[in-house]
Amino acid sequence: MTLQIKSFDEYKDAYRRSVDDPEAFWAEQASTFEWREKWHTVLENDFITPDVKWFVGGKLNITENCLDRHVKTKPDQLAIIWEPNEVFQKPLRLTYKQLLSEVNKCANALKEMGVSKGDRICFYMPMIPQVAIAMLACARIGAIHSVVFAGFSANSLADRIKDASCKMVICSDFNHRGPKTIPVKEVVDEAIKMGCDSVEKVLVFQSTNKNVEWNPDLDIWWHDIVDRQDDVCEPEVMDSEDMLFILYTSGSTGKPKGVVHTVGGYMVYTCFTFKNVFQYEEGDTYWCTADVGWITGHSYILYGPLLAGATTLMFEGVPGHPDAGRFWRVCEKHRVNQFYTAPTAIRALMAAGWHEPEHYDLSELKVIGSVGEPINEEAWHWYDEKVARGNAKIVDTWWQTETGGILITPLPNITDTKPCFASYPLPGVQPVLVDQNGTELVGNNVEGLLCIKFPWPSILRTTYGDHERCKSTYFAPFKGMYFTGDGAKRDEDGRYRIIGRVDDVINVSGHRIGTAEVEDAINQHSGVVESAVVGYPHDIKGQGIYAYVKAHHEIVEEAHFRKEILDIVTKAIGPIAKPDVIQFVIQLPKTRSGKIMRRILRKIAERDTSNLGDTSTLLNPESVDELKEGAEKIFNS
Ligand code: PRX
Numbered sequence: 001m002t003l004q005i006k007s008f009d010e011y012k013d014a015y016r017r018s019v020d021d022p023e024a025f026w027a028e029q030a031s032t033f034e035w036r037e038k039w040h041t042v043l044e045n046d047f048i049t050p051d052v053k054w055f056v057g058g059k060l061n062i063t064e065n066c067l068d069r070h071v072k073t074k075p076d077q078l079a080i081i082w083e084p085n086e087v088f089q090k091p092l093r094l095t096y097k098q099l100l101s102e103v104n105k106c107a108n109a110l111k112e113m114g115v116s117k118g119d120r121i122c123f124y125m126p127m128i129p130q131v132a133i134a135m136l137a138c139a140r141i142g143a144i145h146s147v148v149f150a151g152f153s154a155n156s157l158a159d160r161i162k163d164a165s166c167k168m169v170i171c172s173d174f175n176h177r178g179p180k181t182i183p184v185k186e187v188v189d190e191a192i193k194m195g196c197d198s199v200e201k202v203l204v205f206q207s208t209n210k211n212v213e214w215n216p217d218l219d220i221w222w223h224d225i226v227d228r229q230d231d232v233c234e235p236e237v238m239d240s241e242d243m244l245f246i247l248y249t250s251g252s253t254g255k256p257k258g259v260v261h262t263v264g265g266y267m268v269y270t271c272f273t274f275k276n277v278f279q280y281e282e283g284d285t286y287w288c289t290a291d292v293g294w295i296t297g298h299s300y301i302l303y304g305p306l307l308a309g310a311t312t313l314m315f316e317g318v319p320g321h322p323d324a325g326r327f328w329r330v331c332e333k334h335r336v337n338q339f340y341t342a343p344t345a346i347r348a349l350m351a352a353g354w355h356e357p358e359h360y361d362l363s364e365l366k367v368i369g370s371v372g373e374p375i376n377e378e379a380w381h382w383y384d385e386k387v388a389r390g391n392a393k394i395v396d397t398w399w400q401t402e403t404g405g406i407l408i409t410p411l412p413n414i415t416d417t418k419p420c421f422a423s424y425p426l427p428g429v430q431p432v433l434v435d436q437n438g439t440e441l442v443g444n445n446v447e448g449l450l451c452i453k454f455p456w457p458s459i460l461r462t463t464y465g466d467h468e469r470c471k472s473t474y475f476a477p478f479k480g481m482y483f484t485g486d487g488a489k490r491d492e493d494g495r496y497r498i499i500g501r502v503d504d505v506i507n508v509s510g511h512r513i514g515t516a517e518v519e520d521a522i523n524q525h526s527g528v529v530e531s532a533v534v535g536y537p538h539d540i541k542g543q544g545i546y547a548y549v550k551a552h553h554e555i556v557e558e559a560h561f562r563k564e565i566l567d568i569v570t571k572a573i574g575p576i577a578k579p580d581v582i583q584f585v586i587q588l589p590k591t592r593s594g595k596i597m598r599r600i601l602r603k604i605a606e607r608d609t610s611n612l613g614d615t616s617t618l619l620n621p622e623s624v625d626e627l628k629e630g631a632e633k634i635f636n637s
Contacts, residue, residue: 002032002308004275011414011427018427019546021329021453025428025538026054026279026457030268033307034069035060036237039264045455048483050475053241054265061235062244062267063140066306067100068235078311081285082129083330085176085317091334092129096200104233106130106137113201115168117142117236120246122199123168123293124148124157124188126175127316130205130222132302134170139244139263142236146246146258149293150175151181152192152574156256160248161191163258164464165198172205173212178321183211192218196342215527239265247295249401250486250514251473252504258464259295265457266299266404267307273405273426274304277395278367279412281575284337287313288369289327289427294511296371299458304405319345324352328360328387340369340397341388344509346379347540350386351460357386365392367412371399372510374498380419393454398422398498399482404458407431408496430454431489438478441490441620449502451481503628504598506535506543513577518545521572522565522579527551531594532588533579536605541592544580546605548588548627554575555584581605584629589615590625600624604631 005011006618018025023042030039036637039058046052064161070077075097082092094102115121121143125131131147138145146164148157161169169192175182192199201479204212205222280286288304290296292314305312313334319327327349331339349356361516368388375383375396384394399405407429408422415424425431432494433448441448452459459482477483487499501507504515515533520532529550536543547565555561566578589597603612604627615621 002029002272002275003298004279005411005414005427008414011411011424014427019430022428022454026268029272030055030058030264032287033060033065033267033271035621039240043455047455047475047480052459052461054457055240057545058240058264059237060264060267061140061238062263062303062307063103063136064235065267066136066303066540067096067103070309070462071100074309074490075553077309079306080132081313081314081334083313083317083334085321087322087329088116089397090477094129094353099136099286101231103140104231105138105229106133106226107140107233108229109203110137110141110168110415111233112229113168113203113220114538115141115143118243119143119168120146120164120166122146122148122157122161122164122169124150124169124171124184125175125205125292126150126172126184126207127291127314128172128173128205129314132314134203135292135302140233140235142238142242144243144245146248147293147298148248149291149574150184151293151573151576153571154194155572156574157187158194159255160183161199163248163255164246167198167204167545168201168590169199169203170203171298173205174210176207176209176316178318181208181210183212186591187214189215190476211510232278233566238263242462245298247298247401248506250512250517252514253516255517256514257466257469257473258458260462260464261404261458262461265347265459266303269405269456269458270299270304271307274300274310275308276411277397277406277409278338278340278369280305280308280310280338282309284366285311285313285334286338286340287317287331287334287336288340290340290342290371293406296340299405304494308634319349320352324349324356328357328362331362331365332360335364336371337364338367339365342372342510343370343375344373344377344540344542346370346375346383347542350379350382351540353388354382358373362387362389363391367395368392369397370394371397373507374422374500377419384419393417396420396422402460403456404460405456407452407456408498418441418491418495419495421491421495425496431488431496432481433488434478434481443491444490444494447489447499448487449478450484450496450498451478452484452487453481455482506533506545508535508545508576509541509542511576513545513573517573518547518569518577518579521569521577522547522549522588524572525568526564527553527561528565530588532598532601532603533597534605536581536602538580541580545577546581546583546585546601547579548585550585550588558584581634582628583634585623585630586626587623589627590619591617592619594619604628607631607635
């Protein structure tokens with residue numbers, strides 16, 4: 001059994017052991033899983049190249065650990081509860097035995113369609129059980145899944161399909177989200193027409209009886225091929241360091257990069273963190289509201305919970321449908337014990353109905369989590385008073401796509417909680433704060449750039465097809481350390497508080513958006529000379545997107561121009577990247593070497609113009625007053 005820490009002393013002991021002898025600590029955790037062959041070396045640690053390997057030489061299949069292992073001991077325990085979008089629709093329940101059989105059928109179908117070990121399979125799916133089934137089916141046969149959030153545009157989808165030369169796309173016909181029915185396959189069709197020549201098949205799950213365009217050379221209905229398969233599929237024996245999945249995430253430059261996670265370390269770490277952070281006990285029902293298109297869905301809807309033999313709830317809908325009580329009604333209905341969501345959802349629900357949670361029985365909740373962005377004090381206290389109500393503890397969990405699992409978090413009833421603090425590192429995690437020069441800031445009461453100085457098992461291994469980018473983004477900035485891109489404070493007792501990104505990444509409703517990506521999209525408009533995008537505080541989204549746009553000519557119809565820009569961004573990236581504010585400018589503030597002074601733009605967008613710093617070195621200092629005036633007009637309108 002994976003170690004489950006139960007007291008502060010046990011936490012301190014585990015932490016000390018994990019630092020004194022990380023290899024022994026993680027070997028102990030790894031030995032609780034089923035391996036076809038044991039590893040010969042626990043860790044190969046090269047943080048420079050980088051080249052990190054865990055459980056080297058080990059052979060396994062992660063789905064045997066997620067499914068077969070539990071089928072042997074508790075076949076009839078629920079693995080997945082699926083709560084559909086509509087309240088009148090019945091939830092679907094899958095036991096471990098049923099899930100294994102569905103996964104095997106899908107795995108056999110993939111094989112029949114010519115998929116084999118190492119092939120990349122792109123997913124563009126809503127939150128339906130088939131997404132979990134198909135992801136596990138890939139892992140069963142050694143194919144690599146690359147899940148793309150179904151809110152991204154055809155352009156973004158095409159970029160990701162091409163980057164990984166995916167052989168197949170798995171999608172649904174439509175997606176039910178709140179009151180909307182969104183055409184999913186249509187987007188896939190559009191993406192494929194953008195030069196996705198590697199795609200040989202599109203597997204389509206039918207969730208409505210609406211018509212879709214059909215290309216018989218490419219498209220296959222799920223029910224035509226999966227349903228008739230045998231429900232036994234021998235798992236592919238994988239190397240511990242074989243790829244499990246690719247997940248794209250935005251950075252400060254260029255196109256999103258494909259973060260690569262491998263089988264063995266990811267398995268050990270997601271299970272360990274799930275059991276400890278959520279203190280999951282046999283019989284509990286756990287619910288994470290994330291979408292499987294993000295890392296939270298991968299690690300804490302699917303892999304972590306199933307590895308731990310838990311019952312994991314999947315929700316198809318959105319928090320506000322049909323009303324602001326939906327989350328709490330689901331908690332009450334399924335007697336949820338652990339609930340995990342994002343600050344943006346907490347803020348939206350808080351705004352929609354301050355007292356709403358009081359109408360529901362939430363007494364079964366033991367742990368309630370937050371992830372994806374800094375949680376503000378007001379939201380933290382509301383979550384504590386209205387949802388936790390003295391029964392549950394809040395865990396503010398800090399981690400990233402690249403880290404694979406949670407790194408810094410309170411442990412419920414074990415370590416103390418302090419509003420807005422992710423608090424202490426989990427065993428195996430060695431955070432450090434450094435200054436701009438990479439000098440470690442020792443002691444407490446310090447603030448700096450957050451780095452991790454020793455590998456944990458689920459650290460990213462590379463960025464797909466471009467190892468150099470992995471090195472330059474994460475390992476080159478501070479030698480011998482993994483750089484997170486976040487700034488953090490360490491308080492007088494050693495607790496961490498994450499402040500936010502220090503690079504050109506905006507965290508919009510917990511989604512990472514690169515400013516460069518949005519600028520590239522805006523600049524596609526023929527009327528735009530240049531643009532600069534920054535983040536600014538937003539009541540619900542955490543950060544909003546503020547775009548400064550310089551046009552070629554005098555703008556005649558501003559509203560029309562604005563709409564065209566929004567449409568271009570939606571088309572290039574997806575609606576989540578649409579700027580909340582567009583300010584048309586005569587000129588952008590530039591240094592003498594021609595660089596845009598983003599610091600000034602950020603301050604103006606944040607409405608904090610009292611101290612803009614030294615603007616005299618600008619090439620065009622007069623631009624600052626123009627910008628301030630323009631912003632005032634927008635704020636007052
Ligand atoms: O800035 C941090 C923020 O989200 C970033 C990672 O985003 P992503 O890779 O999309 O993964 C999100 C889900 C794990 C981080 O660099 N972030 C994540 N969790 C927190 C957070 N910021 C503050 N507090 C958190 N608990």
